[in-house]
Every structure is written in C-alpha cells, then in structure tokens.
Amino acid sequence: MSKSTFSTHHGMTDLLPGEIEQWQALEALIHETARRYHFQEIRTPVLEQTELIARGVGQLTDIVSKEMFTFDRGEDHYVLRPEGTAPVARAFVQHHLAQRGGTQRLYYIGPFFRAERPQKGRQRQFHQFGAELIGASGAIADVEIIAFMTAIYRQIGIQNTSLKLNSVGDPSSREAYRKALHAYFKPLAGKLSDISRNRLETNPMRILDSKEEQDQPLKAGAPKITDYLSATSLAHFESVRELLDQMDIPYDVDPFLVRGLDYYTETAFELTSPDLGSQDALGGGGRYDLLIEEVGGPSTPAVGFACGIERLMIACEALGISLAQPAGPDIYFVTRGEEAARWALKKMPELRNTGLVCTMDYSGRSLKAQMKDANRQQARFTVIVGEQELQENLFTLRDMVKSEESQVKSAEIADRVAIT
Numbered sequence: 001m002s003k004s005t006f007s008t009h010h011g012m013t014d015l016l017p018g019e020i021e022q023w024q025a026l027e028a029l030i031h032e033t034a035r036r037y038h039f040q041e042i043r044t045p046v047l048e049q050t051e052l053i054a055r056g057v058g059q060l061t062d063i064v065s066k067e068m069f070t071f072d073r074g075e076d077h078y079v080l081r082p083e084g085t086a087p088v089a090r091a092f093v094q095h096h097l098a099q100r101g102g103t104q105r106l107y108y109i110g111p112f113f114r115a116e117r118p119q120k121g122r123q124r125q126f127h128q129f130g131a132e133l134i135g136a137s138g139a140i141a142d143v144e145i146i147a148f149m150t151a152i153y154r155q156i157g158i159q160n161t162s163l164k165l166n167s168v169g170d171p172s173s174r175e176a177y178r179k180a181l182h183a184y185f186k187p188l189a190g191k192l193s194d195i196s197r198n199r200l201e202t203n204p205m206r207i208l209d210s211k212e213e214q215d216q217p218l219k220a221g222a223p224k225i226t227d228y229l230s231a232t233s234l235a236h237f238e239s240v241r242e243l244l245d246q247m248d249i250p251y252d253v254d255p256f257l258v259r260g261l262d263y264y265t266e267t268a269f270e271l272t273s274p275d276l277g278s279q280d281a282l283g284g285g286g287r288y289d290l291l292i293e294e295v296g297g298p299s300t301p302a303v304g305f306a307c308g309i310e311r312l313m314i315a316c317e318a319l320g321i322s323l324a325q326p327a328g329p330d331i332y333f334v335t336r337g338e339e340a341a342r343w344a345l346k347k348m349p350e351l352r353n354t355g356l357v358c359t360m361d362y363s364g365r366s367l368k369a370q371m372k373d374a375n376r377q378q379a380r381f382t383v384i385v386g387e388q389e390l391q392e393n394l395f396t397l398r399d400m401v402k403s404e405e406s407q408v409k410s411a412e413i414a415d416r417v418a419i420t
C-alpha cells in the first residue's frame with residue numbers, strides 16, 4: 001500500500017529551525033523599537049467577518065474582488081484576514097478605545113492571507129508587521145509613523161531603500177482627479193491593457209498602478225493628483241514633506257503612487273527595495289481618516305503602515321545581512337548508562353536556571369554517537385558522565401571549540417561554562 005504524502009498549500013511555507021532564528025531576532029527588534037516609540041501590541045483574530053474587509057478595504061480592490069479566502073458556516077461569513085488595518089479599526093470601535101482618550105498607538109506582527117499567484121516575494125500566507133496611530137490628524141503623526149517604519153530597516157542595515165510619497169487627497173480632491181483621469185484615458189481606451197480598460201469606469205486611479213507594458217507610455221502623460229488637491233490637502237502634504245526633511249528622512253514624490261486599498265486619504269507612501277525584483281514594495285501605508293467611521297465608529301483620523309516580513313528577509317539575504325546565528329547548546333551531556341542519564345536529567349534544570357542551554361542524548365546511544373551528535377548540534381561543551389565520574393564527582397568537561405579538556409566537580413560546571 002503506498003503511503004500518501006502531504007505538503008503545504010501553494011504559496012504557504014513552513015518556517016524551520018535554521019531560518020526561524022532570523023524571524024525571532026526580527027520580532028525582538030520590532031518589539032523593542034515599538035517600545036521605544038511607545039506603541040502597544042494588539043492581536044486580532046486571523047478570521048474576520050467578510051463584510052468588514054469588503055467595506056473597509058473596498059469592494060473594487062483586487063484584494064476584495066479576487067484575493068480573499070472566504071468560507072461560510074451557518075449564517076456567518078468568515079474571511080482569512082488579508083491585511084491588518086480594517087481589523088484594528090474594528091477592534092478600536094468594538095472596544096470603544098476612543099474612550100480611553102488621547103491617541104491609540106498600536107502595532108502588530110502576524111500572518112495574513114491573499115489568494116494571489118505566488119512568486120518570489122508574493123505568497124498566499126505572508127507575514128506583516130505594522131502600526132496604526134489612531135486619533136491624530138496632524139502631519140506630525142504621519143511622519144512619526146514613517147519614522148517608526150524606516151527605523152526598523154535602518155537598524156537592520158537595509159539602507160538602499162527608497163521612500164515614495166504621494167497624497168491621494170481628501171474625497172473632494174479625489175473626485176476632481178478621478179474625473180480628470182477619466183477624461184484623459186477615455187480617448188486612449190483602445191490602447192490600454194484589458195485590466196486597465198476595465199478599471200476606466202470603475203476606478204481610473206488604479207490604472208496608474210498598472211504594471212502592464214503597454215500602459216506605461218499612456219500613464220506617463222496622465223494628469224497628476226498634486227494638481228487637483230484641495231487647499232487643505234495640499235497644506236497637509238506640504239507639512240508632511242517639510243517634517244520629513246527636518247527628520248532627515250529622504251523621499252521621492254511619486255504622483256502616480258496609488259495604493260491598492262481604498263481606505264486611504266491624504267498621505268500615501270511606500271518603501272521599496274531594488275533587491276526584491278518585480279514585487280519591490282517592502283512596505284507601505286498612509287492616512288485613512290474615513291475608515292473608522294466606515295466600519296461603524298466615530299469620525300477618527302488615523303495613519304499607519306505595514307511591511308512584509310518575507311520581503312524583508314529577501315532583502316537581508318541579498319545584502320548578506322544575518323540577524324541571528326542559529327546557536328548550539330552550551331552543554332551537551334554525554335552519558336554512559338542509565339544512572340548517568342538520570343543524573344544528567346536532574347542536573348540540567350539546575351544549569352538551565354542559571355541561563356545555560358543544556359541538552360543530552362535521549363536514546364541511549366554509544367559514546368561515539370553522542371559525541372558526533374554534540375558536534376552536529378554545535379555544542380560549546382560536552383560533559384562526560386559515567387559510573388566512575390559519579391562516584392568521584394569529577395567530570396570531563398570538553399571545550400568543543402578549542403578541543404581542550406579539563407576535570408571539574410559537579411558544582412563547578414556552571415561557572416566554568418559561563419565564563420568561557
């Protein structure tokens with residue numbers, strides 16, 4: 001009878017020892033940076049109501065119209081969350097966080113799901129870290145969010161990034177711009193790609209997002225949103241630019257930057273890397289002053305960002321940056337016989353309490369096999385334990401890096417290993 005084998009779904013990956021250390025180091029750095037920026041962690045469920053995402057992210061977006069993993073159970077419609085902003089907005093409303101006063105400064109790390117065609121840097125289950133600053137309308141908040149995002153990359157040493165900045169304006173600016181774009185592209189409809197032609201009537205701003213070859217020359221001559229911004233939107237955009245200059249955060253204004261989610265108002269930004277190939281966005285975000293009201297809350301301005309962790313890892317690899325080395329145990333107990341194994345089992349918690357990482361052989365293998373295992377696991381030290389060693393309370397401590405041996409008493413092991 002042949003055995004069936006299983007594998008992960010296309011576009012979903014396991015994170016194994018050897019790689020996971022990088023993720024843990026990154027997560028530690030994110031938590032620490034968030035602490036310094038005084039953001040607090042929020043964890044929301046992986047499943048949300050489909051209607052929340054449809055309404056929050058926008059019916060006409062690719063995410064909602066094509067990429068959601070959904071299922072129904074009884075009356076309830078579930079979606080695997082494709083992004084974190086609508087869920088955080090929901091939590092803000094559901095738990096009346098506005099009543100806590102001041103601004104809410106929230107961050108998150110976790111898995112997200114989009115049924116996209118997988119390729120390098122584009123997965124169906126991917127991970128983001130992100131932050132949302134809710135309850136502040138000033139340009140200072142936009143810049144604080146951008147500073148938080150860029151601080152992570154700077155600390156890691158990913159320096160060759162570009163920050164693209166745009167304003168998508170307030171609803172009145174956007175309506176004027178939509179009309180101008182429609183008027184510009186309408187006579188060119190025959191030359192547009194099929195995707196862009198379809199977007200002409202529904203959402204002409206998304207044509208600017210097109211990666212299709214044939215759309216590029218047509219896009220180049222399109223009107224720019226910066227010429228359609230209302231006085232208030234223009235003033236906000238200029239303040240953001242001034243503050244970024246003041247903070248020495250370099251950026252390029254990209255008047256065609258339209259993000260693939262419908263909730264944005266005013267500031268929109270994206271951080272890109274030349275090391276990522278066609279999926280070049282490390283992260284992105286912007287202001288979303290209408291979303292919280294849209295999902296049933298009080299009118300509340302907000303701004304945030306989210307970044308892809310897989311893409312950050314690709315950039316690290318391209319740049320030869322290692323966030324952490326997988327570490328072997330400090331001590332591997334090599335035991336001879338049942339009594340020795342029992343002794344080691346009891347000794348290890350005592351050493352672990354001092355902070356040392358200990359392991360041993362768990363299957364009664366030969367001394368030679370155990371030494372080989374200790375080597376493979378890159379143990380710093382081995383302690384050899386047998387009947388005689390127990391009787392004399394004298395053990396061979398072997399420094400595996402220097403290939404040196406010394407005799408130690410049981411009580412001396414912790415200190416000897418700790419100081420080396």
Ligand code: HAM
Pocket residue numbers: 082083084085114116121122123124125126127128130131132260261281282283284285286287288303304305306307308309310311
């Ligand atoms: P987003 O641009 O859709 O924004 O995603 C942010 C980042 O997540 C992307 O720049 C990319 O690095 C990563 N990402 C997205 N989709 C995939 C995928 N299929 N595979 C791998 N990585 C991916 C948002 O999600 C907004 N919620 C950001 C935001 C927060 N805006 C305001 N607050």
